[in-house]
Amino acid sequence: MKIKVSDTRIEERDLQKIRKKVLQFWPTGKEVDLESAIDFHRRLPKNKITFEKLLIGKNTGKTFIQPRGGVALTDDLIKLLRALEKAGADFLPVTIDSFTRENRYDAAQEGILRSKQSPKIPVLNGYPAVNAGVKECRRIIESVNVPVEIRHGTPDARLLAEITLAAGFTDFEGGAITYVIPYSAEVPLKESIKNWQYVDRLVGLYQENGITINRESFGALTGTLVSPCIAIAIGVIEALLAAKQGVKSISLGYGQCGNLVQDIAAIKALVSLSEEYMHSFNYKDVLITTVFHQWMGGFPENEYQAAGVIALGTLVGALSKSNKIITKSIHEAIGIPNIESNVAGVKISKQIINMLDHQGAFSNSDIEQEVEIIKQETRCMIDKTMELGRGDIAKGVILAFEKGVIDIPFAPNRFNLGKILTARDNCGAIRFLKVGNLPFSKNIIDFHKAKIRERAKKEKRKANFEMVVDDIYAISEGKLIG
Amino acid sequence: MSKEKKEKKEKKVVLVLGAIGSDIHYAGIQILEHAFIGAGFKVINIGVRRPPEKFIQVAKECNANAIIVSSLYGQAGQDCEGMRQECIELELGDILLYIGGKLVVGDVLPPWREIKKQFKDYGFDRVYPAERDSVSRAIRDLRKDLGLYKRMKRRRVKGKGK
Numbered sequence: 001m002k003i004k005v006s007d008t009r010i011e012e013r014d015l016q017k018i019r020k021k022v023l024q025f026w027p028t029g030k031e032v033d034l035e036s037a038i039d040f041h042r043r044l045p046k047n048k049i050t051f052e053k054l055l056i057g058k059n060t061g062k063t064f065i066q067p068r069g070g071v072a073l074t075d076d077l078i079k080l081l082r083a084l085e086k087a088g089a090d091f092l093p094v095t096i097d098s099f100t101r102e103n104r105y106d107a108a109q110e111g112i113l114r115s116k117q118s119p120k121i122p123v124l125n126g127y128p129a130v131n132a133g134v135k136e137c138r139r140i141i142e143s144v145n146v147p148v149e150i151r152h153g154t155p156d157a158r159l160l161a162e163i164t165l166a167a168g169f170t171d172f173e174g175g176a177i178t179y180v181i182p183y184s185a186e187v188p189l190k191e192s193i194k195n196w197q198y199v200d201r202l203v204g205l206y207q208e209n210g211i212t213i214n215r216e217s218f219g220a221l222t223g224t225l226v227s228p229c230i231a232i233a234i235g236v237i238e239a240l241l242a243a244k245q246g247v248k249s250i251s252l253g254y255g256q257c258g259n260l261v262q263d264i265a266a267i268k269a270l271v272s273l274s275e276e277y278m279h280s281f282n283y284k285d286v287l288i289t290t291v292f293h294q295w296m297g298g299f300p301e302n303e304y305q306a307a308g309v310i311a312l313g314t315l316v317g318a319l320s321k322s323n324k325i326i327t328k329s330i331h332e333a334i335g336i337p338n339i340e341s342n343v344a345g346v347k348i349s350k351q352i353i354n355m356l357d358h359q360g361a362f363s364n365s366d367i368e369q370e371v372e373i374i375k376q377e378t379r380c381m382i383d384k385t386m387e388l389g390r391g392d393i394a395k396g397v398i399l400a401f402e403k404g405v406i407d408i409p410f411a412p413n414r415f416n417l418g419k420i421l422t423a424r425d426n427c428g429a430i431r432f433l434k435v436g437n438l439p440f441s442k443n444i445i446d447f448h449k450a451k452i453r454e455r456a457k458k459e460k461r462k463a464n465f466e467m468v469v470d471d472i473y474a475i476s477e478g479k480l481i482g
Numbered sequence: 483m484s485k486e487k488k489e490k491k492e493k494k495v496v497l498v499l500g501a502i503g504s505d506i507h508y509a510g511i512q513i514l515e516h517a518f519i520g521a522g523f524k525v526i527n528i529g530v531r532r533p534p535e536k537f538i539q540v541a542k543e544c545n546a547n548a549i550i551v552s553s554l555y556g557q558a559g560q561d562c563e564g565m566r567q568e569c570i571e572l573e574l575g576d577i578l579l580y581i582g583g584k585l586v587v588g589d590v591l592p593p594w595r596e597i598k599k600q601f602k603d604y605g606f607d608r609v610y611p612a613e614r615d616s617v618s619r620a621i622r623d624l625r626k627d628l629g630l631y632k633r634m635k636r637r638r639v640k641g642k643g644k
Contacts, residue, residue, distance in 0.1 A: 412508035412530045469513050473614050
């Protein structure tokens with residue numbers, strides 16, 4: 001069997017020929033003007049550009065949060081996106097409706113009309129961006145302050161890409177495998193590969209004009225017991241296909257499986273292998289980032305249980321140092337979330353991310369080291385207590401508290417010396433700001449001094465009671481370290 | 483200016499601070515103490531689980547300007563309803579009474595304005611919720627209620643032209 005499709009880069013003149021056809025698939029295609037699109041992108045502030053934000057995030061070890069979401073009418077969509085941004089979303093979505101995903105623009109149009117007639121009864125499960133057109137889509141970009149991505153599941157996303165890229169979206173999800181094999185029954189790969197090469201080559205065209213659009217591969221696939229190797233192999237392949245067409249910024253997705261070790265290992269393997277293959281194919285200037293999808297399978301109906309699932313996904317995404325986490329809502333089991341339940345998913349995720357911000361995956365040796373320190377400190381206190389009591393624990397305890405050999409921070413009891421002060425170090429671990437009379441060896445005292453000094457230096461402030469007070473309030477204010 | 487006048491002018495505002503009734507919450511009043519001292523007040527922290535009489539007795543002994551009651555365990559109503567009356571009986575009727583914290587319990591808490599009214603009806607001058615910015619608001623209100631802004635203004639005016 002001779003396969004006609006190939007991974008060679010599409011020539012620009014061939015692209016422009018096909019573009020003429022694609023832009024006629026629906027009347028809004030007429031609104032696409034490459035020059036004005038590039039000009040619009042050039043004038044976008046950096047905070048609205050996916051590539052710029054991902055680059056900073058990757059360099060600073062940050063894990064971003066992004067929800068999903070889309071509704072039929074632009075004004076309602078803007079209201080939703082603003083609520084999600086306010087809740088802490090670092091990147092925003094525009095999730096496309098299912099009619100558009102099947103290129104049924106006439107059905108999407110009917111959906112828009114019905115939505116306008118009865119605004120309180122949602123008809124579409126996402127935003128019909130093709131029918132909305134470039135100008136209307138631009139309103140979305142202009143109404144928010146973070147980058148916006150088109151999220152969907154579209155085998156033939158050529159016109160969708162044309163409209164939304166022209167409108168100022170800086171991130172476009174999908175690929176020849178990830179948006180076709182799980183999202184269509186009939187579409188052959190030889191067709192989907194060509195369609196997605198078009199999308200990647202269009203991104204390449206923007207790139208040639210100095211505009212970097214990010215492409216995201218949907219590694220979560222069917223969300224049904226997908227082994228990491230399948231997700232990663234397909235992700236790497238889509239990255240190579242995209243890079244061939246001139247894409248310079250690629251995110252590779254992975255859906256949470258559920259076992260902590262496996263999920264953290266999967267992200268590590270994804271990072272390692274994608275870099276390895278990109279290098280071996282000589283793509284050295286492509287930014288690769290990772291996207292961790294919170295559990296993509298069935299959810300419990302109970303909102304609190306759903307919150308638990310969301311929280312676990314965030315924990316793993318954070319520990320694995322994924323660059324971005326896609327959140328779920330607490331109504332996932334029921335259907336398309338309303339604003340409140342979607343916002344809840346974002347807030348649950350942000351609280352956890354902010355508390356794990358300065359932490360990351362740990363090895364057994366990290367734990368062993370900390371065990372050793374804790375054991376040494378504890379032995380100092382117990383042994384001194386025994387010494388003071390001359391072998392009698394009861395007598396020892398009384399003397400130990402009197403001398404501050406045992407000292408409890410913030411205890412009301414007048415027999416507690418209250419000479420110690422504790423605060424967090426740069427990773428959030430509790431260290432001693434003042435050792436008081438605790439009977440620590442010099443190396444332990446120096447260890448704590450160094451940790452506190454590191455934090456004071458990083459935060460450019462003194463290590464004093466203010467630091468302690470800030471740490472006391474921190475979690476209620478949505479972070480771990482004050 | 484005489485020495486007594488100077489001393490009186492420079493005298494710090496004295497606050498009596500503690501957790502009332504059976505409330506054992508200690509960390510909060512430590513933070514309050516630190517904040518009030520930082521704001522230039524003198525603080526007598528009488529600790530936790532103190533009856534209203536103890537606040538008033540210490541306030542009398544130290545010539546305090548204000549009593550600051552902290553309550554985080556939800557039973558302040560029972561602890562505090564007679565406090566203003568006790569102040570009056572012990573000849574401290576004019577003292578400033580502030581209270582802050584989680585002041586009530588219940589499955590469904592009444593709106594804050596109702597809780598505030600409840601404690602104002604008991605005779606408290608200021609009532610605060612258990613929020614971080616309540617501390618800075620209390621400091622600002624103390625200065626206002628004690629006429630300290632006027633004192634500060636007068637000093638500035640006197641300084642002009644020298």
